[in-house]
Amino acid sequence: MTFWLTLAGMVAVTFGSRYAGLARRTDLADFWIRFLHFVPITVFAALVTPSLQGDLGESEIRFLAAVVAALAAWRTRQLWVAIVVGMAVFWLLRIPF
């Protein structure tokens, strides 16, 4: 029973919040339109930095790998290139430690 309650709660929260956002017919003030423009930028940045730390005490090389990946993404605009370059840098930097 707890399982189904939890499941229903999860659906309400995850689906509900998305649907509410999509369904809103927006006629917003200029300030909030500019606010929304920055939502993906700030949320993506906020998803990146906390997970760069890692659990194995390798935050420095993980951070470096992300910087190189950002440069690769900037130059190539290719998601997979950024990931491959970032992981390659990370694993290479890992060797001496």
Add this chain to the structure above:
Amino acid sequence: MRTARQMASSGGSGLSLGRVFHLTRRERPVAAFFLTDETFGVAATAKERSFAFLMGIELSLFMMWNLATFSGFLLGAAIPDPAKLGVDLIFPLAFVALLVPLIRTRIELMVAVGAGALAFGLQQSLPGGLPILITGIAGSLLGAFLTRGIPGDPTIDAEAAAREVA
């Protein structure tokens, strides 16, 4: 933790996408159902703005997500310890790659760097998705404040600029 993070970002991403994708009443619940941070990331940087295109992104990710999860389940036992390999780094790297094309002006760069620093700092003392929620709100408020007086819709301007580059 995943739930709190999703709540934090999905309300915003729904709102943000709802503005640029004009969906019918019937299309909205379907689009909302398959919406994730990742689909949002791809959709937000894309030029095409139709329901079919959005569903193309959402369903390809849905399919790959489940196929990859299943193969991970099958292969998991064969790989020594995925955590030790550090493959979890792929998550922030993917979001770095999604973030970079969104940054076109100096203000956007400043806001992104500030948001990254804030989330990192907040994470030390706050649980789960809270740092992301707080950073998203505070950072976007700052961005909206810094871009005041710049004529026109920055979203539309940025999209037009992207189209010229592409």
